[in-house]
Amino acid sequence: METVAISKVATGRRERPVGLRLARPLRSRALGLCLAAALSASSSPAAAADKVRLTNLSDLAFGTVTNLTIDAVRAENVCIYSTSRTNGYHVVASGTGPGGAFELASGTDKLAFDVAWNNSSGQSSGSLLTPNVPLTGQTSAATQQTCNSGPATTASLIVILRAAALSSAMAGTYNGTLTLVVGPE
Amino acid sequence: MSNARVRQIALTAILSLTAAAASASTDGSLGATSTGTVTIGASVPNRVQLSGLTDVSFTNQDPTVAAANSQNVCVWSNTSTKGYNVTATGDGSSNAFTLANGSLTVPYSVEWSGSSGQASGTALATGTALTGLTSTATNPTCSSGASSTASLIVKISSANLQTMQAATSYTGTLTLVVAPE
Numbered sequence: 634m635e636t637v638a639i640s641k642v643a644t645g646r647r648e649r650p651v652g653l654r655l656a657r658p659l660r661s662r663a664l665g666l667c668l669a670a671a672l673s674a675s676s677s678p679a680a681a682a683d684k685v686r687l688t689n690l691s692d693l694a695f696g697t698v699t700n701l702t703i704d705a706v707r708a709e710n711v712c713i714y715s716t717s718r719t720n721g722y723h724v725v726a727s728g729t730g731p732g733g734a735f736e737l738a739s740g741t742d743k744l745a746f747d748v749a750w751n752n753s754s755g756q757s758s759g760s761l762l763t764p765n766v767p768l769t770g771q772t773s774a775a776t777q778q779t780c781n782s783g784p785a786t787t788a789s790l791i792v793i794l795r796a797a798a799l800s801s802a803m804a805g806t807y808n809g810t811l812t813l814v815v816g817p818e
Numbered sequence: 819m820s821n822a823r824v825r826q827i828a829l830t831a832i833l834s835l836t837a838a839a840a841s842a843s844t845d846g847s848l849g850a851t852s853t854g855t856v857t858i859g860a861s862v863p864n865r866v867q868l869s870g871l872t873d874v875s876f877t878n879q880d881p882t883v884a885a886a887n888s889q890n891v892c893v894w895s896n897t898s899t900k901g902y903n904v905t906a907t908g909d910g911s912s913n914a915f916t917l918a919n920g921s922l923t924v925p926y927s928v929e930w931s932g933s934s935g936q937a938s939g940t941a942l943a944t945g946t947a948l949t950g951l952t953s954t955a956t957n958p959t960c961s962s963g964a965s966s967t968a969s970l971i972v973k974i975s976s977a978n979l980q981t982m983q984a985a986t987s988y989t990g991t992l993t994l995v996v997a998p999e
Contacts (some may be wrong), residue, residue: 693858695861696860809857810857812855
């Protein structure tokens with residue numbers, strides 16, 4: 634975007650009729666103002682055209698949790714790509730419980746879970762997410778939108794079944810869906 | 819079309835359906851926002867928990883009056899029926915319900931009631947499960963909801979008390995095992 638703005642100034646100068654040409658000091662000032670405006674625009678958190686992509690998601694299967702007195706944790710490495718100037722992004726998670734609560738269900742029985750996010754891959758702990766509340770200030774190291782080149786993954790998604798929830802859960806097979814939405818910053 | 823070809827197509831279709839069912843996660847596409855989903859699954863096995871037990875002590879017991887001690891306990895069961903069974907064993911000979919002081923022994927009896935606050939219940943035989951019980955606990959240790967769900971009753975008959983040696987302490991251990999149903 635910065636390159637486009639500067640190019641327009643240069644092009645305009647070439648195409649401007651002789652009678653409308655600015656004196657050299659004025660031209661320098663105008664160019665400076667345009668550069669400042671361009672740089673100012675580029676320092677905003679994310680431009681409207683910035684894009685992101687979340688890939689490499691896979692299902693998380695805990696299987697039969699035999700020890701209900703300790704937390705059960707599953708983590709997976711995912712790819713986040715952001716075209717923003719800072720490669721920044723935020724992530725919002727929601728579950729299938731009421732109001733987007735992180736809940737698994739087995740018929741009418743419920744099993745709450747926690748979700749954590751880590752800005753780097755290979756992690757088993759991270760920042761706890763609140764349903765529908767963005768976790769901001771994340772940065773991606775991805776150089777390709779599906780991580781086909783460069784780092785294979787850039788972040789960790791961690792799901793935790795707390796011992797307190799497990800030990801009071803009714804027996805059964807629980808399932809649920811976690812939805813993740815990322816946006817550029 | 820040959821039967822082999824039909825079988826191959828059918829097998830391919832089955833494999834495709836299996837593969838599709840095995841992974842429900844979805845990746846996001848490139849855009850102003852990108853949305854992905856992950857399916858999470860977990861299985862919780864049948865579990866029970868027995869808590870709230872306290873020691874039983876009979877002190878200076880009148881031998882002409884039967885001794886009885888009842889206590890409220892918490893049994894948690896996570897099965898769909900919240901059912902459980904209970905098995906009691908003593909530490910006497912062949913797991914008999916007996917108290918002892920050296921070679922001196924005295925038998926006692928054990929009863930169980932599926933509700934709390936009871937002074938009598940179903941007599942237990944050592945090593946034999948009392949089945950068909952149901953818990954009302956909504957929490958593994960009854961820290962919320964019902965504070966107790968069952969009654970454990972220990973008794974020494976007057977006849978047995980009269981066999982005991984005075985000023986002598988008899989002790990024993992009663993072990994209770996609950997299991998989900």
